[in-house]
Amino acid sequence: xxxxxVAAGRPAAPPQLPEAVLPLSAPPVAIDGLSVLVTTVASxxxxxxxVFLQLALEELGHRVRNLGxxxxxGEVIAEALxxxxxxxxxxxxxxxxxxxxxxxxxxxxxxxxxxxLPVVIGGKLGIAGPSGRQTQARLRAAGYDAVxxxxxxxxxxxxxxxxxxxxxx
Numbered sequence: 001x002x003x004x005x006v007a008a009g010r011p012a013a014p015p016q017l018p019e020a021v022l023p024l025s026a027p028p029v030a031i032d033g034l035s036v037l038v039t040t041v042a043s044x045x046x047x048x049x050x051v052f053l054q055l056a057l058e059e060l061g062h063r064v065r066n067l068g069x070x071x072x073x074g075e076v077i078a079e080a081l082x083x084x085x086x087x088x089x090x091x092x093x094x095x096x097x098x099x100x101x102x103x104x105x106x107x108x109x110x111x112x113x114x115x116x117l118p119v120v121i122g123g124k125l126g127i128a129g130p131s132g133r134q135t136q137a138r139l140r141a142a143g144y145d146a147v148x149x150x151x152x153x154x155x156x157x158x159x160x161x162x163x164x165x166x167x168x169x
Contacts, residue, residue, distance in 0.1 A: 033061040034086035039076050041100030045069045046093040049123060053091055073107050080114055090121040090144075097125035098135050105143040122148030 038053050040046065047069050054066045065083055067076065080088060088108075090101055101121045108114050121144050125135045136147040 033063055035083060036062050036064045037067065037076075037080055037083065037085040037088045038064055039067040039071045039079075039088065039090055040069055041090065041092050041094075041096060041104060042070060042072050043096050043100050044092045044094040049091045049093050053089055057089070073104050076104060077108055077111055077114065080108065080117065081111070086118070088117060088119040090119065092121070092123040092125070095124045095127035097121060097123055098138065101125070101139060101144070102142045105139070109143040118145045120144060120146040120148065122150075124150045 036057050038050055038057070040050060050066050050068065054064045057064050065079070065085070067079060076088070090097075090104060092101065105119060105121075108117070108119060121139055125139065125147070136149060139147045
């Protein structure tokens with residue numbers, strides 16, 4: 001690779017990228033789109049699920065703040081207090097959604113400013129695989145507004161989209 005020619009002490013302008021590799025523009029964000037906080041439980045290091053949810057929600061016109069993997073409960077609460085989202089989406093892939101998700105929602109609901117905040121959880125909620133209604137009922141009783149078990153497929157995203165569009169605040 002050769003260096004760019006220098007004229008009068010300045011490097012030449014960088015080459016123009018072909019149109020096929022220019023960055024795509026982001027989809028337009030709806031003015032009335034919701035503010036959504038996407039997170040996972042403290043023990044979960046997976047990121048693909050968080051990125052998928054972020055992109056899907058953004059395509060629906062919502063503003064998303066993705067906290068990334070292994071988020072401590074205190075950090076989720078602090079960020080929710082700071083940004084005051086319309087919805088919190090908790091996604092987990094490591095199988096500790098029931099245990100760690102219960103702790104997260106218990107602490108979040110104990111904060112008076114966040115007690116009424118809509119919060120949903122989905123993914124692998126137990127290490128033994130899908131446990132169906134029993135796990136979902138426990139998480140709903142703990143304080144989640146909706147629970148989506150791994151394997152729910154596109155129907156879960158449609159349900160989440162309906163929740164986001166209609167029943168949040």
